[in-house]
Amino acid sequence: MQRNRLPLNAEHSQSYSHSSAQSHLPMRGLIRKRMKTLFAMLIGLLTFQVLVIWAVEDLTLFESIWITMTTVSTVGYGDYAPKTLIGRLSTIIVLFIGAITVLTLIISDFIEYRFYRRERILRGLWIYKMNEHIVIINTPQHGGEQYFLRFASQIRSNPGYETIPIMLLTRQFPDGLPPELTDMGLVHFHGTGSDPSALQAVHAGSARHIVVLTTDENDANADSITFDIAYRLSELNMGYQTTSECVADRNRSRLKALGIRAVIRPIRTYPEIMVRAVVAPGSEKVLEDLFNYEHDHPHRYDLLLEDLNWADIVSALIRHDIGTALAYIDDDGEVICQPHIKEPIKGKGLIVLVRSSDTPGLDVVKEALERYRKFLEKWRDSQSSDAES
Numbered sequence: 474m475q476r477n478r479l480p481l482n483a484e485h486s487q488s489y490s491h492s493s494a495q496s497h498l499p500m501r502g503l504i505r506k507r508m509k510t511l512f513a514m515l516i517g518l519l520t521f522q523v524l525v526i527w528a529v530e531d532l533t534l535f536e537s538i539w540i541t542m543t544t545v546s547t548v549g550y551g552d553y554a555p556k557t558l559i560g561r562l563s564t565i566i567v568l569f570i571g572a573i574t575v576l577t578l579i580i581s582d583f584i585e586y587r588f589y590r591r592e593r594i595l596r597g598l599w600i601y602k603m604n605e606h607i608v609i610i611n612t613p614q615h616g617g618e619q620y621f622l623r624f625a626s627q628i629r630s631n632p633g634y635e636t637i638p639i640m641l642l643t644r645q646f647p648d649g650l651p652p653e654l655t656d657m658g659l660v661h662f663h664g665t666g667s668d669p670s671a672l673q674a675v676h677a678g679s680a681r682h683i684v685v686l687t688t689d690e691n692d693a694n695a696d697s698i699t700f701d702i703a704y705r706l707s708e709l710n711m712g713y714q715t716t717s718e719c720v721a722d723r724n725r726s727r728l729k730a731l732g733i734r735a736v737i738r739p740i741r742t743y744p745e746i747m748v749r750a751v752v753a754p755g756s757e758k759v760l761e762d763l764f765n766y767e768h769d770h771p772h773r774y775d776l777l778l779e780d781l782n783w784a785d786i787v788s789a790l791i792r793h794d795i796g797t798a799l800a801y802i803d804d805d806g807e808v809i810c811q812p813h814i815k816e817p818i819k820g821k822g823l824i825v826l827v828r829s830s831d832t833p834g835l836d837v838v839k840e841a842l843e844r845y846r847k848f849l850e851k852w853r854d855s856q857s858s859d860a861e862s
Contacts (some may be wrong), residue, residue, distance in 0.1 A: 504582055508586070530556065544568050545573060614691075618651050622653060641659060647663065682751050685715060718739040718747075720739060771825070773802075783816055795838060
């Protein structure tokens with residue numbers, strides 16, 4: 474971590490000057506300052522009234538407080554009432570004219586503040602106080618809503634991420650997030666990842682993870698925008714917490730050179746790959762390999778399975794340098810993933826992760842399983858012989 478790291482949160486910097494965000498800070502501050510002033514005036518008026526009633530009326534301090542509060546709240550139970558001229562004049566001037574008016578102004582300002590806050594939230598201009606959250610920069614060109622829904626549901630299925638806040642930094646959704654996203658607890662800020670002020674507004678400096686999506690998954694030129702954002706994050710020493718998409722494989726090394734933790738291809742129909750890259754860095758490489766023939770790929774072998782458990786099948790394929798068993802096909806045609814290791818396997822096919830450059834044939838797999846059966850028989854025979862002796 475660099476010692477001279479720049480402040481990334483709005484409350485940590487006095488130079489926050491983003492035009493769209495700055496415009497609402499004076500208004501919000503003005504309303505809150507006015508409400509504080511009105512509260513101070515109200516407390517002063519009520520204190521003065523309590524002291525006057527306590528001094529001129531034949532009431533205890535508690536009774537003076539009681540009559541003051543029931544009067545200013547317009548409840549007026551009638552159990553106590555000022556009887557002296559000074560007490561009545563004070564009630565008219567201090568409470569009826571002063572305190573009740575001030576209380577009405579406070580309520581009016583509070584309602585105005587709530588409407589103002591709601592408007593800023595809808596427009597993506599409200600600055601939330603967040604920590605240990607996920608910041609997602611950019612929105613998929615197509616199907617962004619569904620992508621975010623699946624991303625949120627998948628990542629919150631992981632231990633330690635059940636309630637993690639998710640902030641979107643995007644220029645999409647100018648009229649507010651769809652109800653489905655807000656129901657999932659997602660919020661957004663209207664801006665771009667290349668703007669330092671927008672990064673401040675989403676508290677990127679205190680985020681647990683930062684995800685940079687490409688603006689167009691079908692255009693390699695979109696990598697230039699991604700690179701600009703990644704460079705900005707790298708300058709701010711946040712590459713170690715960033716996972717980025719990259720359209721062209723030739724640009725991956727450039728992003729890696731910036732210190733980006735994980736770089737993956739944009740696969741919009743499977744946001745689970747991005748989730749794996751965020752939660753378990755490195756696993757995205759395994760998943761990406763399943764989608765191409767560059768290194769490894771899953772291959773189906775149609776053969777009869779019996780007399781072996783899952784541990785035996787996995788061991789046989791690894792011992793004979795064939796590949797890694799991923800699943801098997803049972804007699805009903807269902808694909809069974811990750812069965813129990815001691816479960817006897819009965820089926821009609823295997824799904825195996827094999828090398829694309831040297832894919833073993835079906836006969837090789839059958840021979841490997843048969844050799845392993847003979848090995849197990851010899852081992853069992855030796856164990857029984859040892860037991861008899």
